[in-house]
Amino acid sequence: MTATQPVSTPDAEGVIRVAVADDQAVVRMGLRALLERAPGMECVGEAADGSAALALIRRVRPDVLLLDIRMPGMDGLATLRAIAEDPGLRGTRIVVVTTFAVDEYVFAALQAGASGFVLKDSAPEELVNAVRVVAAGEALLSPAITRKVIGMFGRHGAGPVEGLETLTPRERELVAWVATGRSNEEIAEELVISPDTVRTHVSRAMVKLRARDRAQLVVFAMRAGLSVPA
DSSP states (O other), X not given: OOOOSOOOOOOTTSOEEEEEEOSOHHHHHHHHHHHHHSTTEEEEEEESSHHHHHHHHHHHOOSEEEXXXXXXXXXXXXXXXXXXXXXXXXXXXXXXXXXXXXXXTHHHHHHHTOOEEEETTSOHHHHHHHHHHHHTTOOBOOHHHHHHHHHHHHHHOOOOOTTGGGSOHHHHXXXXXXXXXXXXXXXXXXXXXXXXXXHHHHHXXXXXXXXXXHHHHHHHHHHHTOOOOO
């Protein structure tokens, strides 16, 4: 999904709690300042590497973690995998903050559980909206990121996906559309159905595939070789 419209947070108190993990102090400082100026957000902690990030989120349980991939010691990918393996941390969504729009880490980060990507040089409002999108349970995948994922899965080939057989034909179709990076509204327009219908089928597919968010649906769709009609 591309984040083009602000998304409201599901937090009952209206405050999104965000943690930051980056080995560069100046980057952490800038992200903290940005978050603290954004309405309805607070920065609940910083970490300079993956080990410190894990300790931080276990202690404060943020809604969203802004995570750098390239860190010394325990890097972002190892941190993502550790978070995914801990059921107690499933409530924390991960946004990878990267220098490059498309790099060699995209594929692995999505598989490890990242909910989205944002560039470090993005406009402040784009980064803030990225946090809102991911906190609301959506995925933040730009068209460039989506194309990269599709290309990498194309080279690796399709494979078995546990739970795929439980999906109805309509659910399979909608999962394939999610993998194009389109929003519910865009998919609804393409298929001439209501956004609520799209949302219902996508939600059911997520439950059946045990996907935590739309980013994981993209991974499942690519792994299973699902695609929309040409």
